[in-house]
Amino acid sequence: MTELALAAHRSPELRLPRLLAGISYYDIARLPDHEERYGPLPLWGTSGRRRPGRLLDVVDASGLTGRGGGGFPTGRKMRSVASGPGGAVVVANGAEGEPASCKDRLLLTRLPHLVLDGITLAAHAVRARTAYLCIHGQEVELLAALEDALAQRRAVDLDPVPIQLRGIPGRYVASEQSAIVQYLNGGPAKPTFAPPRPHQRGVRGRPTLVHNVETLAHLALIARYGDRWFRSAGLPSAPGSALVTVSGAVRRPGVYEIELGTPAGQVVTMAGGPAERPAALLVGGFFGAWLPARSAWPVPMCHAALKAAGGAMGAGIVVVLPESSCGLAETARVIRYLADENAGQCGPCMFGLPALADAIADLAYQGGRGRAADRVATLAGLVDGRGACRHPDGAVQLVRSALGAFEADVRRHDQYGPCPGVARAPQLPVPGDEDWDWA
Amino acid sequence: MNYELRVNPITCDGHGVCAELLPEMIELDPWGYPILMSAAVPRGLVEHAKRAAAACPVLALLVDKATSEH
Numbered sequence: 001m002t003e004l005a006l007a008a009h010r011s012p013e014l015r016l017p018r019l020l021a022g023i024s025y026y027d028i029a030r031l032p033d034h035e036e037r038y039g040p041l042p043l044w045g046t047s048g049r050r051r052p053g054r055l056l057d058v059v060d061a062s063g064l065t066g067r068g069g070g071g072f073p074t075g076r077k078m079r080s081v082a083s084g085p086g087g088a089v090v091v092a093n094g095a096e097g098e099p100a101s102c103k104d105r106l107l108l109t110r111l112p113h114l115v116l117d118g119i120t121l122a123a124h125a126v127r128a129r130t131a132y133l134c135i136h137g138q139e140v141e142l143l144a145a146l147e148d149a150l151a152q153r154r155a156v157d158l159d160p161v162p163i164q165l166r167g168i169p170g171r172y173v174a175s176e177q178s179a180i181v182q183y184l185n186g187g188p189a190k191p192t193f194a195p196p197r198p199h200q201r202g203v204r205g206r207p208t209l210v211h212n213v214e215t216l217a218h219l220a221l222i223a224r225y226g227d228r229w230f231r232s233a234g235l236p237s238a239p240g241s242a243l244v245t246v247s248g249a250v251r252r253p254g255v256y257e258i259e260l261g262t263p264a265g266q267v268v269t270m271a272g273g274p275a276e277r278p279a280a281l282l283v284g285g286f287f288g289a290w291l292p293a294r295s296a297w298p299v300p301m302c303h304a305a306l307k308a309a310g311g312a313m314g315a316g317i318v319v320v321l322p323e324s325s326c327g328l329a330e331t332a333r334v335i336r337y338l339a340d341e342n343a344g345q346c347g348p349c350m351f352g353l354p355a356l357a358d359a360i361a362d363l364a365y366q367g368g369r370g371r372a373a374d375r376v377a378t379l380a381g382l383v384d385g386r387g388a389c390r391h392p393d394g395a396v397q398l399v400r401s402a403l404g405a406f407e408a409d410v411r412r413h414d415q416y417g418p419c420p421g422v423a424r425a426p427q428l429p430v431p432g433d434e435d436w437d438w439a
Numbered sequence: 440m441n442y443e444l445r446v447n448p449i450t451c452d453g454h455g456v457c458a459e460l461l462p463e464m465i466e467l468d469p470w471g472y473p474i475l476m477s478a479a480v481p482r483g484l485v486e487h488a489k490r491a492a493a494a495c496p497v498l499a500l501l502v503d504k505a506t507s508e509h
Contacts, residue, residue, distance in 0.1 A: 346448035
């Protein structure tokens with residue numbers, strides 16, 4: 001029976017998990033565990049079926065797209081680096097900036113060898129001479145665990161291009177790809193003005209391939225099982241699986257592996273279902289969008305469908321907002337956080353985001369004068385698209401989606417003042433929450 | 440030859456010289472930073488745009504030959 005016929009006979013339950021197949025609740029997978037489950041790292045040697053260019057063909061055919069938020073075709077990105085002047089650099093981005101996401105952390109803390117295999121395969125495919133794995137510098141335990149995983153691999157000479165571990169500052173914008181590149185070049189971990197983009201001129205001026213760690217973990221499986229296997233899950237237009245982080249008012253918040261195209265409501269059901277009557281879903285994270293729960297429920301989780309619905313796939317984030325919470329107050333807290341996290345580089349972001357945060361806080365917590373909503377919309381227009389990176393644009397998208405999804409609430413706040421929901425403990429995690437006593 | 444206008448928002452300090460020299464294409468936001476009305480520079484304004492770019496104290500205004508994608 002062919003691979004495709006087999007796939008057709010399997011139920012969706014049997015197609016997954018893929019990335020999370022070897023996960024243990026407590027322990028980090030060691031190299032022998034990893035190799036026992038997945039077999040040895042396929043070396044994709046220099047000739048014949050397994051030459052580097054052949055791996056690029058397989059990645060192209062798999063339809064894998066970036067899992068860090070951009071959703072750009074992985075094969076095309078690798079080709080643009082491979083066709084550069086040589087001496088390429090591979091950077092694995094494991095510095096998960098989104099407070100509502102913890103899928104990358106899960107992969108790195110439990111299944112590091114999938115990610116490390118992916119780095120080595122990518123380095124081989126683009127003929128890189130240098131490879132980095134970047135995580136947040138304050139994650140000392142994780143850094144130590146990854147050093148240990150790398151030592152296990154060095155002992156058996158697994159990675160022809162040595163993988164260097166780097167801790168980068170834990171700020172929101174520091175995990176943007178041009179910020180990582182600038183940091184590795186000895187500069188501040190802040191986004192740079194593009195072009196040139198990292199794939200043209202990145203670390204030490206070399207063409208640089210920056211991939212999210214989940215993307216690289218998929219690469220490790222595609223290199224072993226092939227593109228047809230990868231496409232046997234998900235949609236023809238959005239193949240494969242993806243990790244999503246589900247939180248907010250659900251019974252079992254956590255990281256789940258889904259087939260791309262799974263309806264958002266079904267993803268919420270996988271996480272135990274709503275803990276309370278849901279009002280809206282935040283899809284895509286802080287740079288994503290609020291969608292009213294009723295219209296979001298049937299939307300397939302993939303870049304194209306979520307974008308068409310006014311949302312975003314982002315790094316695979318779903319937060320369920322209950323009816324008892326206030327979406328405007330939640331948004332105001334996030335925008336304040338994003339304003340505080342601006343890199344201090346571009347004027348419109350430096351001045352505009354705090355003004356936008358003030359305006360939406362005014363709408364959420366004061367209102368009652370019938371002019372707060374207009375001010376929010378005006379400031380959003382002034383900030384949109386005016387930074388070197390997409391930080392201000394992401395904040396604006398979230399604000400505009402809140403004005404749409406909570407339209408009735410916006411009118412009520414603007415005319416009569418805050419709703420009772422503003423007093424509820426927040427559903428969206430924002431760093432620094434620990435300092436608050438919400439009880 | 441077609442030209443296009445860009446601002447490097449990291450370099451820009453909001454001096455506002457550009458909006459004075461090229462008001463046809465640039466206005467200032469409430470914080471004094473330039474907003475471009477369009478990227479494509481109309482033929483008749485190319486010299487003005489180049490003069491505004493040269494006058495920027497931090498060289499944050501860029502006038503480039505339009506790339507083929509536009």
